[in-house]
Amino acid sequence: MPTERITFQGHDSTLAARLDLPDGPHLTTALFAHCFTCGKDIPAARRIAARLSAMGIAVLRFDFTGLGHSEGEFSNTTFTSNVADLRAAAAYLETRGMAPSLLIGHSLGGAAVLRAAPDIASVKAVTTIGAPFDPGHVTHNFGDALDEIAAKGKAEVMLGGRPVTLGHDFVKDVEAETLGPIISNMKRALLVLHAPRDEIVDISNATEIFTSAKHPKSFVTLDDADHLVTDPCDAEYAADVISAWAGRYLDLRPPAPPIGAPEGVVRVKEADPAGFLQDIQHGPHHHAVADEPLAYGGTNRGMSPYGFVAAGLGACTSMTIRMYARRKGWPLTGISVDVVHDKVHAQDAETAKDTRVDRFVRRICFDGTLSEDQIQRLLEIADECPVHRTLEKGAQIDTELAVCPSE
Structure with a gap:
C-alpha cells in the first residue's frame, strides 16, 4: 500500500501522521486513534490499516500531541485535547476531499472516537478495540503517582514499560468524562472488539459500551488477545472482522472500470518479514493469506503457494463440470474435488534422471442419480477445465520490475 507521511495542525501543535492509501480506487476513508501513550506505528494499527487499504479504504493514523513524532508536551494533554486532535485530523482529511466515514479507536483512543463521533458529520460507523467505558479507568494504572500528581501537579508513571509524565489536568479531565449518554445518542453503527483476558481494560467496559449503544451494534470477542493486540494472528483477525463489518455500513462499491479493462489484478504483499506470511488481494473485495507450514519456517496461517494452485484446479474443475451438467439438465446434486500435489520423477522425459x-x-x-455414461462424460469434461489446460500445457510468465511506493 502506498503511504504518505504528512503533518497537520492539531489542537495546539503540529501532529505527525501516516496516510495509508489503496493501491486501486479510493472508496472511503477511516481515521485511527491509537492507544494511550502508544503511537500510530504499533503493529495492530499497521495491520488493520493494511487490511482496510486493501479494501479501498484509506486510513489516517496519527500520533497524539506529545507522542511519537508529533510536537507538543504530553504532560500538558488531556482526554479533551485528544478528542480535539481527532476533530483536527477529520478536518484535515475533509480539506483533501477525504472526510472520514469510519472511526477506529484502540484503548483510550476508543473512548476518544466515541466522544468525537457525534461531532464529525461524515462518520457513519465506529469501531472500538479494548476501549474503556469510563475514560477515568486509565488512572488505576497510575498507582501511588496519583498522590504525587495531586501534590505537585504532575508525576512520572511507568506505562507500557516506559516513563511518562502526566499532569493534574489529565487526571481531572478523564475522571470528569461520562460517555454513557454520548454513546446512547451517537447515531452511528458500532462495532465493539474486546478480549476477555484483557488485564488493562476489563471486558466489563465493553459490555457497558455495547449496552449503552443503540442498534446497529455488534460485539465480537478477541479471545486470548492481550490489550495491545501484539500477536499478529489477533491483529489479523481484528482487521478481518473490521473490514467485513465496515462493508455493511459504508459505500464500498468501486467505480465502474473503463470498457475493455481486465477483470482485475491479484496483488501479493509481504505481511510478516520475519516469516513467509503474504497478503493476497484480488480487487477491493477478495482477500486471502498465504504462508508456509511451521516445518518450513512459516506460521501456517494460510495455504502454501502450491495449495492455491491446487485450489484453483479444484475450483475450476468443479465449476466446469457444473456448467456442463446444468446445460444438459442432468441430475447432478453435488460435486467435491480433492486435489493432491507432489513432485514425481520424470521417467519418460528426455532429460536427466533426477528431473522432477x-x-x-x-x-x-458426484452426488445424484447419474448413469455410468453420464459419470464418464463428466470425468472427460473435467479435463476441459481452463486451469487444467494451463497446467497441462504450461504457461509463459513474463516478469517486469515495478517501482515500489516508499513508506
Whole structure:
C-alpha cells in the first residue's frame, strides 16, 4: 500500500501522521486513534490499516500531541485535547476531499472516537478495540503517582514499560468524562472488539459500551488477545472482522472500470518479514493469506503457494463440470474435488534422471442419480477445465520490475 507521511495542525501543535492509501480506487476513508501513550506505528494499527487499504479504504493514523513524532508536551494533554486532535485530523482529511466515514479507536483512543463521533458529520460507523467505558479507568494504572500528581501537579508513571509524565489536568479531565449518554445518542453503527483476558481494560467496559449503544451494534470477542493486540494472528483477525463489518455500513462499491479493462489484478504483499506470511488481494473485495507450514519456517496461517494452485484446479474443475451438467439438465446434486500435489520423477522425459515434475491428482465425487455414461462424460469434461489446460500445457510468465511506493 502506498503511504504518505504528512503533518497537520492539531489542537495546539503540529501532529505527525501516516496516510495509508489503496493501491486501486479510493472508496472511503477511516481515521485511527491509537492507544494511550502508544503511537500510530504499533503493529495492530499497521495491520488493520493494511487490511482496510486493501479494501479501498484509506486510513489516517496519527500520533497524539506529545507522542511519537508529533510536537507538543504530553504532560500538558488531556482526554479533551485528544478528542480535539481527532476533530483536527477529520478536518484535515475533509480539506483533501477525504472526510472520514469510519472511526477506529484502540484503548483510550476508543473512548476518544466515541466522544468525537457525534461531532464529525461524515462518520457513519465506529469501531472500538479494548476501549474503556469510563475514560477515568486509565488512572488505576497510575498507582501511588496519583498522590504525587495531586501534590505537585504532575508525576512520572511507568506505562507500557516506559516513563511518562502526566499532569493534574489529565487526571481531572478523564475522571470528569461520562460517555454513557454520548454513546446512547451517537447515531452511528458500532462495532465493539474486546478480549476477555484483557488485564488493562476489563471486558466489563465493553459490555457497558455495547449496552449503552443503540442498534446497529455488534460485539465480537478477541479471545486470548492481550490489550495491545501484539500477536499478529489477533491483529489479523481484528482487521478481518473490521473490514467485513465496515462493508455493511459504508459505500464500498468501486467505480465502474473503463470498457475493455481486465477483470482485475491479484496483488501479493509481504505481511510478516520475519516469516513467509503474504497478503493476497484480488480487487477491493477478495482477500486471502498465504504462508508456509511451521516445518518450513512459516506460521501456517494460510495455504502454501502450491495449495492455491491446487485450489484453483479444484475450483475450476468443479465449476466446469457444473456448467456442463446444468446445460444438459442432468441430475447432478453435488460435486467435491480433492486435489493432491507432489513432485514425481520424470521417467519418460528426455532429460536427466533426477528431473522432477509436478503431479496433481484429482479425486472427483458426484452426488445424484447419474448413469455410468453420464459419470464418464463428466470425468472427460473435467479435463476441459481452463486451469487444467494451463497446467497441462504450461504457461509463459513474463516478469517486469515495478517501482515500489516508499513508506
